[in-house]
Amino acid sequence: MALIVHKYGGTSMGSTDRIKNVAQRVAKWHDAGHQIVVVPSAMSGETNRLIGLARQISDSPDPRELDMIASTGEQVSVGLLAMALHAIGKEAVSYAGWQVAIKTDSAFTKARIQSIDDAKVRADLDAGKVVIITGFQGVDGFGNIATLGRGGSDTSAVAIAAAMKASECLIYTDVDGVYTTDPRVVSEARRLKTVTFEEMLELASLGSKVLQSRSVEFAGNYRVPVRVLSSLTDPLMPLEEEADSGTLISFEEDSHMEQAVISGIAFNRDEAKITILGVPDKPGVAYHILGPVADANIEVDMIIQNQSVEGKTDFTFTVSRGEYTKALGVLEGIKDEIGAASVIGDAKVSKVSVVGVGMRSHVGVASQMFRTLSEEGINILMISTSEIKISVLIDEKYMELAVRALHKAFDLEKA
């Protein structure tokens, strides 16, 4: 007997028929002798409907009141799922985050979980009940409802699994796992049986949005094994088969790692690059350029400062394309003050990254990446590296070509 947390996304909860499917799947796991905690999202479209109502009232609704409203979608889901389990003869009870309680800070609409008191949940599990807990939300120290932000139900599920020392957290979603790259770009893309948390973080933050990054961080910090798998399969498929499907996100590099050096190719099409030319090279230049950008709430990704020539340097960084115009405006505003010659930019660039923990123990990944791109005639605009990732910025029009070439060069189509 194991304690297992199931998380179901909005699509899986999208209608009362789908909720009945979820109930069948949960009951199957419970019948096999496991203790099951379920964390469902709001029915698909519901959170948007609620936020839409708020926007009809106010362009900038108060975050506390927005959380009051947005949190109701999950509350409806947990009640309906409990009923669906009752209808097939399973004992089940639902809780809102505040009832558990899941304690958060007071950063409404983007709160962070501080603690989970699992006494009530554990008593119900021991009494043979399935326990269903609202995702996406908790309660702050003053008794206010606080939500974790979009996608927060993943984080709720992982946090509950961590607090309760669950043996696995199963994230049921509308994809059947994590792929070596986006199958819409490379038809040979292959589902990974395992990835490490670090790889998953890089894959997620680089655009393979299967899981909310924060939930992956949480899982990594608390060593919760997380499996991403499909909720679109037959709910009554054999449990052993289901338990082995999807992609396991593991913290045990050695035992679970597949042989490949590289796990996947991530990419982000919507990048933009800004260069400030002829900046006097003196201490504090990076701060004087990036400080105002950060103050404008613009997130900067890759950063390069050129080798200084005759006391002048060029400084280049990337932002997401949606913030390009705003960022250009900030730099034009400070250009004279810092004595720069001019500001130029390019909003048609994309980022492609190879990701894999195998890189740590293998040399030559970078050179193979660069050679592959060179052979395809793709010019590299910027390079950024981390322990388990190499990213390059390239002209947007070559993005698909680069991803396909790298996928093939690193043999990712082969298991």
Add this chain to the structure above:
Amino acid sequence: MALIVHKYGGTSMGSTDRIKNVAQRVAKWHDAGHQIVVVPSAMSGETNRLIGLARQISDSPDPRELDMIASTGEQVSVGLLAMALHAIGKEAVSYAGWQVAIKTDSAFTKARIQSIDDAKVRADLDAGKVVIITGFQGVDGFGNIATLGRGGSDTSAVAIAAAMKASECLIYTDVDGVYTTDPRVVSEARRLKTVTFEEMLELASLGSKVLQSRSVEFAGNYRVPVRVLSSLTDPLMPLEEEADSGTLISFEEDSHMEQAVISGIAFNRDEAKITILGVPDKPGVAYHILGPVADANIEVDMIIQNQSVEGKTDFTFTVSRGEYTKALGVLEGIKDEIGAASVIGDAKVSKVSVVGVGMRSHVGVASQMFRTLSEEGINILMISTSEIKISVLIDEKYMELAVRALHKAFDLEKA
């Protein structure tokens, strides 16, 4: 400066535009220097939508889980109203019942309020905020959400007004007050400026469903002045005019009472009458007949036991028409056991009542009522009286005629 509770029904909260109207009305009262607590219902249709989802899952959903779902409609309303107040520059904060806390028993879907802790609310009011509290719900001793049943937001508003010793509880609804009878039946029906709680109880329970009966009981017990008034007027109408509109439900008979002996004519079309004939008349006969009816969860209204003749009696009672067949079945089942001759019934009867506290000090109301009906050729099937009400059961086809004749006979069209 007074503390005033406003309650808005689902129609008043039916769209974001209507919610903005409510905010304007509330702001007007607040601007006049009053402390305002608002208790809004769910947006019209929302509670039915939520219960509909539950019914798609289960024919007999678990009451606790039903409350988990049904309570979310009001939570959305309070958040939206807070935002609408912010948007016009008013400080406002919303609370769910459990946050106040409004403590209830654990009778899910029909819970009763046990206590209200108003410390948080009072602090907010003193800080100049409008406080908005979910109607229809509270939290039981185990931290479960419990709803008060349909129409429960009226009860919430009155209970909050009582707990906080508010000077008045204004119930904004889609009618502009309590009438001498249904204007759809008698075009001369007139709005009452005041009624007493007892009259209101009789008028409400007899079919003039302006307010939930329980809220009227509550108001009477705790001596909270309640005013029923329209939310369909211009929200910016002069406050003095609005404060004097609608119908005041008062506990001060003498000071507020209008001159008339009778306040109104109530009626209930959908009645049914059942008679069990030739019952051996011995102690316990009423219990042996009505016990099984109560066990079948059928509510009995009027009851008559005939004068016994040769040790046999006839026993007649009324039920609501929807339960007629079920009640007949129950009696057929026990007929032989109690030695009765036969069971007969009539499902085409209606009840008409004259209501008024003036009856207490005036004789002749009953005789005037019976004479009026007699002059119209209407046969009385059953009679039931209380201190402030006389009800008669008549053939359904005479109901409108009886109501019109009585309305005229008691001069109710005259102020």
